[in-house]
Amino acid sequence: MFNSFPYDEWGDSVAEFWTFFGGDKILWDQASLGTWIILALGFVAMLVSLVWFVKLENGKLESQAARLRATGALDRPPETVSITPTG
């Protein structure tokens, strides 16, 4: 019989395993230590990734800009601008 399937008990077990437990743990002081550890680690990962995005890109952009300046490819006098129609 499907009615004998212990869904509620299993539901509680699943929720408890993940430390949130059953739907009634709402206030911050009721959450378990495991919840806090997971949340803290996720929060740190989020912040680190944001900072890392900035640092990684900044390094790439600045080094490429320095390389371009060093080649002199863009060092042309501004007064010799010619415009070629392409049709």
Place this chain on the structure above:
Amino acid sequence: MVSSLALLLAQSAEEQLKELQDKVALDSSILLEQFYFYTVVVMWLIHVGFMAYEAGAARRKNIMSTAMKNILTIAVVTPTFYYFGWYIYGCFEEGWPKSGHASPDAFEGYCGLTAPWSAGLGPNLADHASLVFFLAFLLFSWTTGSIMSGALIERVRLSAYLILTALLGSFVWIMDAAWGWSYGGWLTTRFGFHDSIASLVVHGVAGAFTLGVLLNLGPRIGKYDIKGRARSFRGHNTHMTLMGLMLIFTGFYGFYAACLLITSTSFPGWLNIYGSPTTLGTIAMVITVGFAGGFTGGWFASKGDPFWTLSGGLAGVISVSAGADMYHPMLAYLLSISGAFLAVWTGTYIEKKLRIDDAVGAVAVHGVCGFYGVFLVGIFAGGYPTGINNIPVSFGGQLMGMLAFLPLAFLPGYGAAWVLKKLNLLRVPPEVELEGLDLAEFGQDFYPEFERAPEVIVMPDGQAVEAAPVLLDAYWQTTAGSRS
């Protein structure tokens, strides 16, 4: 004896009835869960579309840096929305959580369920609603970021964009949504503010935020000549742009559907976000007719320009979204035509008169038409009862929403971009912009087997010329101050 037997039978029938009710309620909640799951799947197409749309509008040298913004939007907004955005939506409906986690009055205890540590945001076999609601709103958050994304292409730093999109997607728009796009929001319960499919709350707010960013970011090198006249860059693949827009349109059906609520055991039918009755057919009709009107208006306003014709479709739908739960289809048709005209005209004005380089017209299409949409509701749907308090829609209430959301969206965008600019983290170095972002960011050209044709730029007089000397000249003007 007989009375005892009758009592037993009655109790048995009552138990059976209760059991049946529980099963129907469970089916109903699982139906809701499935419904939102599929709206989320369809809404992914919006982001596929934005990626193709913007990458097609970019020049060949900036394709991947443009597309990567859309992809990494998902990487950044998802965790920030988990930690902040959903909590803001649940707890700031009344302006602030005045009763703590027991807030808001309209939905007691909802605030606590949106906290990152709550049972609502973890595996929970007893809750079929919280996570799919979260996901639907998360997809809306990605959308706000993608709306901004296109406007900034070809010169913004990827990392600067990601910080800005986290701010927009996980703080700014969701605060607006808590205030005016929830049935406990103070704009809803006090003023009858009505924006059922988020003309202003998503599109207008993202557009206003973007405007604040653009004012700090500045135009692409070579966009304006020395007299301030606008030149045009040629996107590398207009067909890809149009296909992207069509994908966005498809995803919009999921967006529209996700703005409604159905739990048949609690309510007799579909509800909008404010708890007012409507039907799925009503909004599906309005979005479809809105596209038809928008394409029509965009075509005529732009004299047949392909980009603006399809952007007109978007503008048309955004213009009627606020009232999509109650407009007659032919009213939506007329209003969406007017919205597309408005988008084309304001887009041209922003580019040529205000000299703001919005690469895809996002401020006009999303920002202006978003505000226009709630303005139209004040005119054409006055008196319509909104929300659980049945506050009639009024022009004053709509105006209150616009006045609240304009500074709430514009100022954070302007302020955050200003700070990034001062830190020299907003814009790529001019040398990199000139060469193209893809080589600096990824070290490669993303069409390696196709011959590279000279880049073309369209001058203010309409003449298409080779871009290199024009851009080099503009580069020298840009960097003259820093080199002298």
